[in-house]
Amino acid sequence: MSMDYSIIISLLLLFSCTTIHVLSNTIRRKRNHNLPPGPSPLTLVRNLVELGKKPQQTLAKLANLHGPIMRLKLGQLTTIVISSPNISKEVFQTHDLLFSNRTIPHATTVHNHSHNSVAFLPISPLWRDLRKICNNQLFSNKSLDASQNLRRKKLHELLNHVHACSLRGEAVDVGTVAFRTSINFLSNIFFSMDFVNNEDESEEYKGIVENLARVISTPNLEDFLALLKMVDPQGIRRRATTYVSKLFAIFDRLIDKRLELGVSNDDMLDTLLNISQENGQKMDTKKIKHLFLDLIVAGTDTTSYTTEWAMAELINNPNAMSKAKRELEQTIGIGNPIEESDITRLPYLHAIIKETLRLHPGAPLLLPRQANIDVEINGYTIPQGAQIVINEWAIGRDPSIWDNPTSFSPERFLGSEIDVKGRHFQLTPFGGGRRICPGLPLAMRMLHLMLGSLINGFDWNFENDVNPDIDMGQPLRAIPFRINKSS
Structure with missing residues (x-):
């Protein structure tokens, strides 16, 4: 009850401050700026629950x-929402440098993360150093090619687990097994070890990561009204601190053990520790975490x-599943796992991944950017300090861009x-410009390997023939049926 009361008081304060800011900005706008249109403060407050x-x-x-470039004013923060590829091009390409910094959600300030994060740091020497490490040490084609055997091993473990479930007639939690494969691949690159060895550990780590991602992306009243930072009315900062602390405790233990033993495993942790010994300003154990x-x-x-999501869409669209299976059978042989060298020869599989990212982008609003100075876009002035949000979800479902936009149609x-490399602005699920996600090359390899091997090795049915509502947080549970390999 006290939490609800705090939020009600916060909403009243937010509405009052917003009204004051809007009145003062209206006067200023008449003198100086042609700001984009947008809903009234009362409309925003009425929609605040749905916004959350x-x-x-x-x-x-x-x-x-209100249009594809829209202004929201909540409390002290002006947010510009862009829902058009032509206008997003202005942010990602034309004025990329002027929109190169991030607004900092208060949830990311726990453990001082925003001051050390490659995702949230402003353009600076430290940010450039971290990006170089990602691009040259971790996600370059040379580095990814060198780690193919590790991905192959983790892929085989995934398929063996699914095969065991098929023999028992058990449903597979697709999101959980995909998460386990992904996190173990990364943990082996970073620490030369599996983070997840059983289903309980998988659920634990998945819960930490998913909840942390959800907390950071949840609209937070503290970001709109500085006074609320003392109250944390939604408990977002408290929850973010809990999840980050759990991951940092794991990292601390592994880093301390490596330093104590002094054993080289030729992994990412060794690389970063070596950099820290050579240049403590560029890297240290805190930045590593x-x-x-x-x-x-x-x-x-x-x-x-x-x-x-891709598996849910394919099981729900048997025609698309059949086309994918036919392509895989003709290209690599039915029932065989995919090799990375096969990926370029599978255009329909590529189309499935793109179509899934169009309909279900992992970050529907991408990570927000910030205007470094006043910038004119599409005839409107974007004021200095404004938060820029690209509604990737809306662009992916815009009927003026896509035919039958809500239909799953890889064709x-x-x-x-x-x-999806940030060059075509109607499909930018990984962002664009200098702030594009550095892990894009690895993500695309992993997605094609996992999805292609799962559908080539098995037939699938929804558990109890029920299509789950993943949008509402229900996991996809599907029963696999083993397909005999081609000779």
Whole structure:
């Protein structure tokens, strides 16, 4: 009851402060700026609950009324919501440098993470150093090619587990097994060990990562009204602290053990410790923990989420599943696991991944950017300090861009040059410009390997013939049926 009361008081304060800010900004705007249109403060407060539950959908509805570039004013924060690829191009490409920094959600300030995070740091020498480490040490083609055997091993473990379930007639929690495969691959690259060895550990780690990602992405009243930072009315900062602390405790233990034993495993931890010994300003154990936090959360949550949605869409669309199986059978042989060298020869599988990312982007609103100065876009002034949000979910379902936008139709990408590398602004699930997700190359390899091998090795039915509502948090549980391998 006290929590509800705090939130009600917070909403009243937020509405009052918003009204004051809007009145003062209206006067200033008449003198100086042509700001984008947007809903009234009262409309925003009325929709605040829905904004908290499904912000991408609520913002899409508001954009239908106010346009593809829309201004929201809540408390002290001006947010510009963009729901058009032509306008998002202005942010990602034309004015990329002017929108290169992030607004900092208060949830990311726990353990001082925002000051050490490659995702949230402003453009700075430290940010450039971290990006270079990601691009050159972890996600370069050379590094990824060198770790193919490790991915192959983890893929075989995934398929063996699914095969065992098929023999017992048991359903597979697709999101959980995809998460286990992803996190063990990353933990072996980082620490030369599996983080997850059984189903209980998988659920534990998945819960930590998913809850942390959810907390960070939840609209937080503290971000709109500085006074509320003393209250934490939604408990977001408290929960974020809990989840980050759990991961940091694991990292601390592994780093301390490595330093104590002094044994070289030729993994990412060794690489970073060597850098820290050579240049303590560029890297130290604190920065190592924050980098691992970014990479593990981003590298596991999105991959497992996308794999789960792709499988749900395919099981629910037998025609698309049949086409995928036929392509795999003709290319690599039915029942065989996919090798990374096979991926370029599987255009329909590529189309399935793109179509899944279009309908179900892992970050529906992407990570927000910030205007470094006043910038003019599409005839409107984006004021300095404004938060820029790209509604990737809305762009992916825009009927002026896509035919039958809510239908799952991988065929729309066959013969199309559209990719997800930030060059085609109607499909940017990993962002674009200098802030594009550094883990994109690994994510795409993992998605094609896992999804292709799961559908080539097994037939699938929904458990109890029920299609779960993943949007509402229900996990995809499906029963696999082993397919005999081609000779």
